[in-house]
Amino acid sequence: MPEKRYLMTPGPTPAPPEVLAAIAQPVVHHRGPDFKQLYAECLERLRQVFRTESEVLLFGGSGTGTMESAVANLCSPGDRVLVVSAGYFGERWASIADAYGADVDHLRYVWGEIPSAEDAAARLAEREAVALFFTHSETSTGVVSDPQPFAQLAREAGALSVVDAISSLGAVPLETDAWGLDVVASGAQKALMTPPGIALASVSPAAWERSAIATSPRFYFDWERTRKGQATLDAPVTPPVSLVAGLNVALGMLLDEGLEAAFERHVRLGRACREGLKAMGLELFSPDDDSSAVVTAARAPEGVDSGELVLLLRDRHGVTLAPGQGELKGKIFRIGHIGYYDVFDITTALAAVELALIELGADVERGTAVTRALEAFERTPV
Amino acid sequence: MPEKRYLMTPGPTPAPPEVLAAIAQPVVHHRGPDFKQLYAECLERLRQVFRTESEVLLFGGSGTGTMESAVANLCSPGDRVLVVSAGYFGERWASIADAYGADVDHLRYVWGEIPSAEDAAARLAEREAVALFFTHSETSTGVVSDPQPFAQLAREAGALSVVDAISSLGAVPLETDAWGLDVVASGAQKALMTPPGIALASVSPAAWERSAIATSPRFYFDWERTRKGQATLDAPVTPPVSLVAGLNVALGMLLDEGLEAAFERHVRLGRACREGLKAMGLELFSPDDDSSAVVTAARAPEGVDSGELVLLLRDRHGVTLAPGQGELKGKIFRIGHIGYYDVFDITTALAAVELALIELGADVERGTAVTRALEAFERTPV
Numbered sequence: 232m233p234e235k236r237y238l239m240t241p242g243p244t245p246a247p248p249e250v251l252a253a254i255a256q257p258v259v260h261h262r263g264p265d266f267k268q269l270y271a272e273c274l275e276r277l278r279q280v281f282r283t284e285s286e287v288l289l290f291g292g293s294g295t296g297t298m299e300s301a302v303a304n305l306c307s308p309g310d311r312v313l314v315v316s317a318g319y320f321g322e323r324w325a326s327i328a329d330a331y332g333a334d335v336d337h338l339r340y341v342w343g344e345i346p347s348a349e350d351a352a353a354r355l356a357e358r359e360a361v362a363l364f365f366t367h368s369e370t371s372t373g374v375v376s377d378p379q380p381f382a383q384l385a386r387e388a389g390a391l392s393v394v395d396a397i398s399s400l401g402a403v404p405l406e407t408d409a410w411g412l413d414v415v416a417s418g419a420q421k422a423l424m425t426p427p428g429i430a431l432a433s434v435s436p437a438a439w440e441r442s443a444i445a446t447s448p449r450f451y452f453d454w455e456r457t458r459k460g461q462a463t464l465d466a467p468v469t470p471p472v473s474l475v476a477g478l479n480v481a482l483g484m485l486l487d488e489g490l491e492a493a494f495e496r497h498v499r500l501g502r503a504c505r506e507g508l509k510a511m512g513l514e515l516f517s518p519d520d521d522s523s524a525v526v527t528a529a530r531a532p533e534g535v536d537s538g539e540l541v542l543l544l545r546d547r548h549g550v551t552l553a554p555g556q557g558e559l560k561g562k563i564f565r566i567g568h569i570g571y572y573d574v575f576d577i578t579t580a581l582a583a584v585e586l587a588l589i590e591l592g593a594d595v596e597r598g599t600a601v602t603r604a605l606e607a608f609e610r611t612p613v
Numbered sequence: 614m615p616e617k618r619y620l621m622t623p624g625p626t627p628a629p630p631e632v633l634a635a636i637a638q639p640v641v642h643h644r645g646p647d648f649k650q651l652y653a654e655c656l657e658r659l660r661q662v663f664r665t666e667s668e669v670l671l672f673g674g675s676g677t678g679t680m681e682s683a684v685a686n687l688c689s690p691g692d693r694v695l696v697v698s699a700g701y702f703g704e705r706w707a708s709i710a711d712a713y714g715a716d717v718d719h720l721r722y723v724w725g726e727i728p729s730a731e732d733a734a735a736r737l738a739e740r741e742a743v744a745l746f747f748t749h750s751e752t753s754t755g756v757v758s759d760p761q762p763f764a765q766l767a768r769e770a771g772a773l774s775v776v777d778a779i780s781s782l783g784a785v786p787l788e789t790d791a792w793g794l795d796v797v798a799s800g801a802q803k804a805l806m807t808p809p810g811i812a813l814a815s816v817s818p819a820a821w822e823r824s825a826i827a828t829s830p831r832f833y834f835d836w837e838r839t840r841k842g843q844a845t846l847d848a849p850v851t852p853p854v855s856l857v858a859g860l861n862v863a864l865g866m867l868l869d870e871g872l873e874a875a876f877e878r879h880v881r882l883g884r885a886c887r888e889g890l891k892a893m894g895l896e897l898f899s900p901d902d903d904s905s906a907v908v909t910a911a912r913a914p915e916g917v918d919s920g921e922l923v924l925l926l927r928d929r930h931g932v933t934l935a936p937g938q939g940e941l942k943g944k945i946f947r948i949g950h951i952g953y954y955d956v957f958d959i960t961t962a963l964a965a966v967e968l969a970l971i972e973l974g975a976d977v978e979r980g981t982a983v984t985r986a987l988e989a990f991e992r993t994p995v
Contacts, residue, residue, distance in 0.1 A: 236639065236641070236647070238639070238640060238641065238642060240642050242851065243640045243641075243642065243643065243851060243854060244640070245639065245640055246639070246640050251637040251638070251639070252637065254636055254637060254808075254855065255633040255634065255636060255637035256633070257618065257620070257627065257628070257633070258620060258625045258626070258627055258628050258802075258808050258809075259618070259620065259625075260620060260622050260625065260933045261625065261809075263927060263933055264927075264928070265618070290674075291673060291674050291675050291678070291809070291810050291853075292672075292673050292674050292678070292833060293673050293833070293850040293851045293852070293853075294850070294851065295832065295833050295849075295850040296673070296674070296833040296850070299832045299833045302832075303830070308830075326832070327832045330830050330831065330832045330835075331830040331832075332830060418851075420640075420851060426636075426640050426853065426854060426855035426856075427640075427643070427673070427851045427852065427853050427854055427855070428673050428810045428853030428855070428856055447830060448685070448690075448712050448713040448714060448829060448830065449712065450677065450681045450684075450708070450709045450712045450713075451674060451675070451677050451678040451681045451834075452833075453712075467677075468675040468676070468677040468678070469624065469625060469675045469676065469800075469802060469809045470675070470809065471673075471675075471808065471809050471810030471853070471856070472625060472808060472809055473636065473808035473809070473810070473856075474808075474810055474853070474855075474856070545645060545646075546646070551642045551645055
């Protein structure tokens with residue numbers, strides 16, 4: 232295996248050196264002033280990134296943990312919920328809600344399709360639900376949906392809107408309060424540029440009301456205990472203090488760049504990635520438009536197994552992309568361009584894909600992808 | 614506040630520079646060979662430290678998370694359980710079991726008392742239970758109980774034994790298999806010398822059987838999903854890869870020292886701490902014997918609020934000790950000597966306590982504590 236590594240998956244993503252330096256600082260006590268100061272700053276920056284006046288709850292855990300927190304804090308056994316899915320992570324909502332004994336109505340699309348708000352509204356009109364669970368950026372397919380119509384139709388149907396924004400937050404526009412999203416579940420290991428281990432959830436006043444009557448058992452991921460602790464900067468359990476220090480630095484970098492600038496950068500990275508792949512002669516799997524700003528998925532060319540391509544890239548060239556998951560296994564590969572990325576990461580990914588496909592005997596156009604990507608990245612404004 | 618910090622609480626504890634350097638390495642993908650190799654090594658080292666042939670489950674989360682995993686995976690609503698508590702963390706077992714709708718029989722001792730196995734056996738004889746939850750090292754009081762009689766009486770009564778070994782694992786002897794402990798719940802942020810964010814649980818064959826029929830909802834902390842993932846080194850959720858890299862280094866250091874040597878070091882650290890405090894004229898709260906090898910608790914002298922002492926030490930001298938919790942607030946202070954500690958950490962703590970008590974006008978014996986501690990540390994064998 233080569234010495235130098237390039238992490239280009241849709242998560243975890245590379246952390247900036249400044250973030251790694253912050254997490255390597257000596258451990259501090261979570262109830263002392265050193266930590267409390269950065270905890271307060273971090274929670275405030277999270278509100279800015281989520282664009283909410285509500286408290287953003289911070290847990291030690293993965294994205295799945297914060298998704299579970301939403302189910303556990305909003306649902307009682309037997310509660311009817313609607314899950315809209317079109318990929319691996321959308322289906323996780325259904326699995327978690329099932330595990331909690333919810334009565335799950337599952338509006339399931341073929342992976343890669345774009346869920347329709349009209350379909351969801353029709354389902355809710357047929358069968359009321361306490362909550363609508365859906366996905367902002369479906370990491371397994373590269374599809375980024377617009378959460379606004381889903382939030383609106385949920386509100387109109389008297390259901391809470393709960394969105395998985397794990398790979399989208401900080402990469403593409405998300406307006407928690409302005410769009411009326413009741414719960415935004417996210418994590419720090421994607422566009423927030425922090426090593427994995429921090430789970431996040433914003434909770435609207437309506438969601439707080441619901442959580443007060445929801446009877447599913449919960450303790451570690453209990454929202455109220457966490458809110459009470461955060462209110463006095465006295466976390467109910469020992470938080471992952473080193474990762475929080477890293478997240479605080481990463482959020483500072485993101486806010487210094489500016490959220491709008493970061494969103495524009497992600498759009499241009501997606502554009503560069505798509506144009507480069509097409510120049511090679513590959514067929515895109517994720518939509519060929521500027522909504523695809525988080526992860527670009529492409530079909531492996533005829534006769535090439537995408538899993539083999541990913542392994543070759545990783546083991547011979549040190550470049551880690553993501554293979555297809557579930558029903559897309561062997562068919563697609565995915566390039567994440569989330570967080571600490573610039574256009575030269577895209578050109579590296581493209582150069583490596585081109586090289587590896589040639590090695591696998593595929594018939595690809597050589598020598599144009601990198602230049603086309605650079606040109607596409609330069610086209611502004613978005 | 615002074616520049617230099619001394620973290621001397623019973624958790625989180627200082628991480629060695631080698632561990633901090635490991636967590637600051639570039640983020641790797643959790644399904645790639647770099648991570649899988651260290652994940653396998655880490656899981657194997659955990660089995661050595663837990664002294665078990667069973668799989669040790671690794672979660673992103675805090676110690677409370679792994680305690681909750683035990684309740685959620687073993688109990689169905691209405692199941693009768695016995696909780697034995699004599700402090701803050703013992704009572705947490707009761708809170709979690711309550712939250713899951715268990716029928717909790719709570720054998721509650723005054724904080725600082727040493728729970729009696731005979732009492733627990735009598736309770737189980739009166740009222741059967743599916744599990745006995747108890748505490749190995751009660752961090753809030755400094756009392757370390759012997760888990761063996763509790764494991765035995767539980768087995769004899771047909772109950773599973775579930776022990777909180779969060780602050781004890783790696784500091785004092787713990788024989789998961791030889792003592793027949795069904796579940797050992799622990800974390801990496803104490804004697805395992807890693808920044809907080811990793812929760813651990815070993816599960817015996819009998820506990821696996823029970824978990825297969827327990828109906829409490831769980832997903833993130835579900836044992837079976839986690840075991841399946843670990844079996845193929847394919848974690849069911851994104852693990853905290855950077856912290857796992859740190860833990861792997863820390864476990865290597867601990868096993869290089871040797872578990873028995875580490876246990877002896879902790880006994881001697883406790884002895885040094887106790888002799889130093891007594892030389893100052895202070896009264897110990899934790900037992901004055903070699904069982905007190907994790908955290909030493911002492912009463913503040915007449916007229917001194919222990920909380921004030923802790924704040925002065927922290928804010929003027931940069932030395933962080935722990936105050937009393939709950940009903941011991943204001944009365945005791947606690948010096949953690951867990952993990953990355955040597956005798957000079959003890960002498961630093963003692964010198965600082967002596968200085969601060971003088972500043973607070975207390976009548977303490979000056980100039981003997983450090984020397985007495987050094988002498989006590991030298992007495993071997995344990």
